[in-house]
Amino acid sequence: DQQVKQNSPSLSVQEGRISILNCDYTNSMFDYFLWYKKYPAEGPTFLISISSIKDKNEDGRFTVFLNKSAKHLSLHIVPSQPGDSAVYFCAASEYNNNDMRFGAGTRLTVKP
């Protein structure tokens, strides 16, 4: 049961433009959402998170938007840089449940 879905396996954008990575979920009990970034041969690293009581959280070039009615969240990276090229995982958790669910990831390539 894939409760967190990232339907785009890959995304390519030009340096300086906006990158938009999308994530959908099916479990309405999820109340906390996170984005992780993964470079080859490294473990995922935390990028940004959002609680279900908010609809937007911003940290520098990274903004996460949450649409609870649509069960959809997105990560915006503006402006995109070549160093942002990595696999991005969307993750979600439910209160009092340690089973954090991850999407399959989206490989972002930022071209110089």
Next chain:
Amino acid sequence: DAGVTQSPTHLIKTRGQQVTLRCSPISGHKSVSWYQQVLGQGPQFIFQYYEKEERGRGNFPDRFSARQFPNYSSELNVNALLLGDSALYLCASSLRTATNEKLFFGSGTQLSVL
């Protein structure tokens, strides 16, 4: 400060064998979680331990077991290996077990079962 360290980095085993993977959390972190990442998929939760007690278990067979030591390091054991156990095994540590706690991942152990 050292991050989460995992050993070994790579491992090759044959079907039916047993394997032990090791993880040292970030200093001060008392919670350790284990994840399995199969190629092309996201990490899948296996276990979480906090203060040496199991606090969560994912949908994995009993062949998978883990433990946490007094120094908060952890081991993941997999018995009777199957070809499908081939994956990247990730360990993550956090200060607490709250579900809004961000995880700090190690680089993983790549297990190949032949």
